[in-house]
Each structure stands twice: as structure tokens, then as C-alpha cells.
């Protein structure tokens with residue numbers, strides 16, 4: 001757990017807890033034992049602390065925070081013990097020093113970092129604050145503005161920046177441990193008082209009060225309903241107002257508030273859910289543990305519309321050479337200009353000193369209208385618009401042109417992967433890669449395997465997601481896959497609520513107050529109402545293919561709302577036309593204003609269809625929208641489309657603006673309590689029997705019958721009893 005060695009006057013304590021040297025009880029105990037041993041040995045003149053396997057430490061064990069057997073051993077006491085050592089202690093930081101790991105380093109008298117190391121106090125992203133005196137030591141070391149920035153954002157900073165801030169004393173390109181031992185030998189006998197951060201004053205600012213009050217406004221704005229950033233701010237402010245010991249007491253009080261909060265539980269769950277979702281499996285038995293990805297050394301993107309441009313940008317940023325293809329020169333030139341603009345913006349955003357984007361080099365980025373240029377690429381991503389016939393034509397061509405091992409990806413948000421694959425002679429290499437707009441910004445990549453997709457193809461797509469710095473979530477093939485399939489009932493409820501008496505701005509407000517970045521109507525306006533309209537036309541739900549005599553508000557015996565179709569028929573496609581569920585300052589405008597035209601359309605519509613409008617309260621809006629989405633999630637799990645609730649939550653947090661501090665829809669359901677979700681769905685489905693999305697799924701009923709089992713146990717109920725579902 002921590003190895004003790006000598007070199008010769010320097011005691012070397014190596015933290016050892018693979019894979020990232022988290023500070024378990026055993027590690028803390030071993031560290032304490034090592035310090036005592038070094039203290040007791042007169043031949044030891046200095047101590048050096050480093051981590052096993054090129055990593056200092058990722059901090060406290062996140063799984064431990066929610067465990068009833070949480071270690072009682074205080075990390076803060078150990079950090080104080082390090083600081084009070086009479087022999088100089090040097091930290092050798094390789095890889096990462098995060099959270100409690102960095103706090104240990106702050107207790108040391110000197111810090112040496114490898115040039116590739118990263119440091120940070122990411123506790124805020126887990127709903128916590130640096131509770132081992134980090135909020136008191138860091139401002140004393142690097143000043144309040146920089147400390148506040150690190151602590152309230154949780155960002156990781158590279159060693160070079162840490163050196164500039166004064167967080168580390170030395171940055172080395174070679175052996176960090178040797179450099180730290182050298183430094184330890186050098187400082188033997190030097191006074192330690194000035195190196196003990198708890199004894200230092202917090203550096204003054206010309207007007208600390210003014211700085212803090214502006215910073216507080218900024219922190220609050222960025223927090224978007226999250227409690228931890230505000231409490232992190234309060235802890236750092238305490239450092240500016242109180243002596244060290246009092247500041248530590250304040251830090252501890254604030255830490256305890258956060259530790260017991262639901263937000264911290266949700267954020268810690270979200271961290272672990274993201275890791276769990278990387279461990280994909282399919283019902284056919286393919287799995288992350290046995291599948292090997294193919295290398296992707298070059299890629300092609302077909303179609304340079306909004307999605308294609310973002311995908312090209314993403315690939316270039318990941319240093320993967322790209323061939324970008326369009327159907328003709330006019331589209332190609334428009335696409336090329338747009339891609340270059342995106343890349344120039346991205347290059348400007350890149351860290352100073354980071355590798356530059358090499359996008360002017362034709363060997364890295366080539367534009368073409370010639371399909372033959374795709375002959376040698378390792379992977380193709382087709383990103384043309386959602387039209388099955390067109391996609392099949394392209395895949396047929398690809399299967400003739402591309403080299404035998406090439407992975408063929410389709411960027412689609414709903415279309416059937418098997419049907420697309422059927423146009424090729426190699427369906428095992430066809431896979432869905434559903435990017436989210438803007439594709440070079442959004443973290444989510446939904447990876448959809450078809451009936452014939454090989455495990456290698458899945459593993460390669462997952463590897464690609466990693467290379468693009470995205471979260472790849474592997475899911476099965478069904479209409480809308482996971483994200484959009486769960487979104488349909490949610491948006492449907494939002495529209496039904498309008499029919500019954502609500503307004504877009506009322507529905508959006510409730511969901512935005514809940515924490516969504518954007519409510520369903522503002523989201524539809526942003527995405528373009530015509531997208532859904534085309535899809536409904538394709539499904540025969542609206543347009544000339546609807547049989548004469550079909551009731552306006554019914555399709556196949558189920559409730560249907562033609563309201564979105566009516567808007568599209570009046571040319572209201574959302575932001576792009578300046579009018580949708582809201583009005584905008586101009587076509588392409590972004591400021592949504594409630595629209596009296598729409599309000600009178602709603603009034604007329606209700607008159608026409610004999611609907612008596614009623615007041616709909618916030619609770620009903622929230623429950624009908626969220627619980628119908630969650631209900632679909634349970635159906636998806638029961639069908640084996642996703643292998644666990646974590647997958648659904650990761651998709652919603654990273655692709656649909658679900659508030660991370662509420663853990664994702666399935667986690668949220670577990671916090672509400674499954675019996676309560678079920679009871680509400682029963683209530684609403686009795687009131688609206690013609691809405692299948694409100695009828696509780698069999699899996700939800702099964703789980704709720706047990707009570708409210710922990711989310712990590714849900715899938716075990718399914719495998720035991722799936723035959724009866």
C-alpha cells in the first residue's frame with residue numbers, strides 16, 4: 001500500500017494502490033507508518049513521497065464516500081503530520097496529483113513535477129470540496145484568484161502552468177523521483193518554517209472584498225444549480241478572513257454539508273457511471289474485455305453538412321488524417337470553408353504551447369468529390385442527411401470501394417443500422433456512430449451495433465470515441481436508439497401539455513428550473529422543427545399518406561398531437577426561420593420570446609378540438625415529462641438495448657443536457673423512489689389511457705414490487721426473471 005525504501009539519507013515512500021493510487025485507509029496508514037519510521041531513524045535526513053506506476057495519486061477513493069464503512073482516518077491529519085515533519089519532505093509528482101493526492105503534496109515542503117504531470121482539486125465535480133485543508137493551503141501558496149479558479153472549477157492544470165503559479169518548485173523532463181531525491185538532499189538542514197503553508201499568510205490583493213464579491217457572482221452563474229462551487233467559494237473566502245486553524249474548521253463544516261448532500265451522491269454516481277459504461281457487453285456475449293480494436297490511422301467523412309463539419313473537426317483535433325467528401329464541387333467548397341473556419345477557431349482555443357492543428361497540410365486533411373479517394377482509409381463516417389435510400393446507396397458504394405478491413409460508420413439519430421448494413425457485402429463492419437451537434441463540442445457518441453456488427457467493430461468505435469475525447473456508449477439497434485427513443489415520450493408529453501392548457505414558456509421553465517440546460521420547446525426550435533416533421537412524414541403520421549378520415553388527434557388508436565405539424569405547415573421551423581414555438585429577433589436569431597401568435601393558435605386549436613383548457617401545475621409538468629422518459633428507459637433496459645441504467649444516465653448527461661448533479665434520469669428515478677414513479681405513472685395513464693408512454697413498463701413494475709432496490713442491482717432482477725416480463 002506504500003513501500004518504504006532508503007536512498008541513502010532520503011527515505012522514499014511510494015504510494016501503491018493500483019490503478020491510480022487512491023488514498024485508501026491502508027495507503028494512509030502505510031504513509032503514516034513510513035513517516036514515523038523516517039522520523040525515528042537518525043540516519044534519515046529527508047523524505048520523498050512518490051506514487052507507484054508513474055502516478056502520484058488520484059486522491060480519495062470515490063467509492064468510499066457513499067460507503068457506510070467510510071475510513072475514519074483523517075486525511076487532513078496526515079497532511080498536517082507531513083507538514084510538521086522536522087525533516088524536509090519532497091513530493092515527486094508524476095502522472096496525476098488530484099484531490100486528496102494534491103493535498104498530500106501541499107503538505108510536503110517541496111514539490112517536483114514531471115512535465116507531463118497534471119494537478120487539480122476536482123472535488124467540486126464530485127459535489128465536494130477539498131476537505132483535507134486544501135482550501136486553506138492552496139490560496140496561501142498560489143494566491144486567492146488562482147486557487148479559487150482551481151477549486152471552484154476542478155480543472156486539471158499541466159505541470160508547466162503549475163510551475164508558473166508557484167504550485168510546484170521544479171518541473172523536470174526526465175526522472176522525477178531522482179530529481180526529487182536530489183532536491184531533498186540539497187535542502188537538508190534548511191529551515192522548514194517558510195515552507196510550511198499553514199504558517200504563511202494568504203497573499204493580499206489590492207481590494208480582496210471587491211474581488212471576492214465579483215468572483216462569487218461568477219461562481220454562482222457557472223454553478224447552474226450545483227451547491228458545491230458556492231461552498232468551495234465560502235471555504236476559500238474563509239482562508240482570507242480567518243487564521244489557518246479556524247479556516248480549517250470552517251472547511252470541515254462545509255465539507256460535511258456537501259458530503260451528506262444528494263448532489264454529491266449523484267455526481268459521484270455520474271463519475272462511476274461513465275467508467276461503468278465503458279465496460280460494454282452485448283446480449284450476444286461480445287464484451288470490452290475480449291474484443292480488440294483495430295487501429296484507426298486515417299478516416300473519411302462523407303457529407304459536409306452541420307454534422308459532417310463537426311466530425312471532420314473532431315478527427316483533425318484528434319490528429320487523425322481525414323478525407324472529407326461531398327457530392328459536388330459547390331457543396332465541397334461550402335463545406336471546406338465551414339470546416340476551415342471551425343478549425344481556425346479551435347486552433348485559437350488551444351493551450352499555448354500545445355501541439356498545433358495541422359489542418360493546412362493535405363496529408364492531414366483532404367477535400368474531394370472522388371469516392372476513389374476513400375480506398376485506403378481505415379474508417380469511414382457517413383454523415384449525409386437522414387434518408388434511408390441515400391444511405392443505402394452510399395454504403396453499397398463503400399462496400400465496393402473501401403479496403404477489406406475498413407470500418408463503415410453511419411451517423412444517424414434513428415435509422416435502422418441493419419437495413420443500412422444490408423446494402424453492403426460486409427455487415428460485420430457496419431456500425432452506427434450517433435454524434436451530437438455540434439459534433440466537435442458535444443461529448444457523447446452513441447455507438448450502435450447491428451445484428452451482424454463484429455466485436456472488433458464495436459471495440460474500434462469505442463476506441464475512436466476515446467481518441468476523439470468523447471464518451472462512447474454502446475447500445476443496441478432500435479428506432480431512436482437510446483437517447484432519442486427516451487426523448488420521444490418526453491417531447492410528446494410536453495406537446496400534450498400545451499393542448500391541455502399550458503404554454504411553451506411554462507413547460508420550458510419547469511424543466512430548466514429542474515436543471516436541464518434547455519427546455520423541450522427551446523430545444524426543438526434550436527434543432528429545427530422540420531427534422532421531426534420529415535421523420536413523421538416518413539412514418540406516415542402526417543402528410544398526404546395519412547388515410548382520409550383519420551381523426552386529427554389520433555393515430556393507430558393512440559393519442560397524437562398535430563400541433564408541431566401545424567407549425568411546420570406555416571413555415572415555422574424554429575430558430576432558423578425566426579419562428580417556431582417562440583419568436584426570435586430574426587431568422588437565425590437566438591433570443592426566444594413568447595409569441596402571442598402561438599398563444600392564439602393554441603386557443604383556436606383547443607376550441608376546434610373541444611378541449612377545455614385547465615391550469616397545469618409545475619409538478620404535473622415535471623412528472624409527466626420526466627416519468628414518461630424514465631419509463632421508456634425501463635423498457636429499453638428490459639429489451640437489452642442497453643446493458644445497464646448507467647449507460648442511459650451517461651447518455652442523458654452528455655448528450656441531452658440532463659443536470660449532472662441529478663445523476664441522470666435512471667438515478668433520479670431511484671432517488672424519487674421507484675414505487676412513487678410507478679404510482680404517478682399509474683395516475684397519469686388512468687387519466688390518459690390512449691397514451692402508451694404513460695403506461696408503466698413491466699420492468700419498472702417488477703422493480704417497484706421489490707421496493708426501491710439499489711440501482712446497481714436492477715439488472716440482476718432482469719436476468720433472473722426476464723422470461724416473465
Ligand SMILES: CCCCCCCC/C=C\C/C=C/C(=O)SCCNC(=O)CCNC(=O)[C@H](O)C(C)(C)COP(=O)(O)OP(=O)(O)OC[C@H]1O[C@@H](n2cnc3c(N)ncnc32)[C@H](O)[C@@H]1OP(=O)(O)O
Pocket residue numbers: 019020022058059060061062063070071072074075076096098099100101122123126128129130131132272275276
Ligand atoms: C467523517 C467523514 C470523514 C470522511 C473522510 C473524507 C476526508 C476527505 C478529505 C479530503 C477530500 C478528498 C477528496 C478526494 O480526493 S475526491 C477524489 C478526487 N479525485 C478525482 O476526482 C480523480 C478522479 N479520477 C480521474 O479523474 C481519472 O480517473 C484519472 C485522471 C485519475 C485517470 O483517468 P483515466 O486514465 O482516463 O482512467 P479512468 O478514469 O478510467 O480511471 C481508471 C480507474 O481508476 C478508477 N478511479 C480513478 N480515480 C478514482 C478515485 N479517486 N476513486 C476511485 N476510483 C478511481 C476509475 O474508476 C477506473 O476504475 P474502473 O471504474 O474500475 O475502470
